[in-house]
Amino acid sequence: MATRKKATTIKTTPQKAVQKAAAQNNPASNDIIQFGKAWEYAESIESSSIVKIAPRYNLFINGEFVAPKSGKYFPTINPATEQKIAEVAEGNEADVDAAVGAARNAYNKVWSKLPGKERAKYIYRIARLMQDRARELAVLESIDGGKPIRESRDVDVPLAAAHFFYYAGWADKLDYAFPGRKLSPLGVAGQVIPWNFPLLMAAWKLAPALACGNTVVLKPAETTPLTALFLAQILQEAELPDGVVNIVTGAGATGAAVVSHKDVNKVAFTGSTGVGKKIQQALAGSGKKMTMELGGKAANIVFEDAALDQAVEGIVNGIYFNQGHVCCAGSRLLVQESIHDTVVKKLFRRLQTLRVGNPLDKNTDVGAINSKMQLGKICELADSGVAEGAVMHQKAGKLPEKGFWFQPTFFTNVTPSSRIAREEIFGPVLSVMTFRTPEEAIEKANNTPYGLSAGIWTDKGSKAMRIANAMRAGVVWINTFNKFDPTSPFGGYKESGFGREGGKQGLLDYCKID
DSSP states (O other), X not given: OEEEEEOOOOOOOOSSGGGGGHHHHSTTHHHHHSOSEEEEEOOOBOOGGGSOOOSEEOEEETTEEEOOTTOOEEEEEETTTTEEEEEEEOOOHHHHHHHHHHHHHXXXXXXXXXXXXXXHHHHHHHHHHHHHTHHHHHHHHHHHHOOOHHHIIIIIHHHHHHHHHHHXXXXXXXXXXXXXXXXXXXXXXXXXXXXXXXXXXXXXXXXHHHHTTOEEEEEOOTTSOHHHHHHHHHHHHTXXXXXXXXXXOOSHHXXXXXXXXXXXXXXXXXXXXXXXXXXXXXXXXXXXXXEEEOOOOOEEEEOTTSOHHHHHHHHHHHHHGGGGOOTTOOOEEEEEGGGHHHHHHHHHHHHHHOOBSOTTBTTOSXXXXXXXXXXXXXXXXXXXXXXXXXXXXXXXXXXXSSSOOOOOEEEESOOTTSHHHHSOOOSSEEEEEEESSHHHHHHHHTXXXXXXXXXXXOSOHHHHHHHHHHOOOSEEEESOOSOOOTTSOBOOEETTEESOBSTGGGGGGGEEEO
């Protein structure tokens, strides 16, 4: 419930020295920030007691939780409070070897021999159990990763369950997926997932692999391992045969052991382009099948004939969703020159309404940055934007004292050569540039080593389709942004990776095709 109170001028709490200048650069700040009356939202905190968090988590190998052979554990931190949530096992090469051995045994003796309709029953059961325990999963995802509970509850968990439902439907229909071709499983899949969508990325990778008859060794990100380990409990509840899915936690060395293991037939990696390149170099000539979903620097293009209020909502969703921790985030805004000032003013007004704070508060729009390291990267790139002459505009207001936070930000006066226009920031920072003609928009949008996604805002369908066909991007949204569906393939071009996840196409990288 909202209550009104007499407003005073809002002052920013700087994280870095450059943030002191942000309010001075904001357009129409007098008529926006000092608006006489301000709305304050009463807290609506989701209870964390719904989920029971153990003080220590072990590895999930061959259907049971086992201690790491090294005896080492590392803390996982709540990014909103900087407090330790739990200790998590650090797997080493010996643990990975045990997990791969369990997966190979399950593949040879059980999973590959089951008819598709029987595999489907297990996958469907997993999806139903995820729905049954959706609230627990959502709360745990927000505690461990810092994302707003509304996003965990309304996006991550439902989409994760939907992927299992979708691929459960394919498990007994593989002979019809590609007419005239026969599909057969690859064997053991080694999968490494990122920290920005831990549960959803696990579902994206596990569901098609299991549907095709493969077994899996999954390595979640070290900063967000808890929902993957909770999923392991769901797998036990679903009575999935031992060894079909194994989860080994740890840092980069653990992931390297998974992807380089000699008995892994397929590698699926989602993460940074730099790490993806190293994996490709290490596996070159190994014969392993690979899927890489890497970084992005998506262009969100707004034409003068677009519905501007709708476009502004799409811009906000495109860059500030999940604190900008999205590989396909619309982090480059290309605005037709004639409407630049109007769009910037509308965007700044909308920025002031975003609520930054406790991820478990249902009113929160922008949660905590995932880690101290990532916050440092965001601040460093924001500093570089100011140093290169761009103008910073930020949401006004105080940030919490504890935790890792960054105010939603956008830059104007950005050139295509600026670091903030070229490098993936992976945070709530937007670079605004202009164009005059559709041809210039296409050239600027494609002027990037990445090619994961793009957005187009226009009232003309023919223009939208023409621009979309010219984009060197794996996914192009028209008059919307960040819409996902398990039936639709997702993946990129160039340094954004190769292979597709989701849809019928997502089966291809987990099968041999004869």
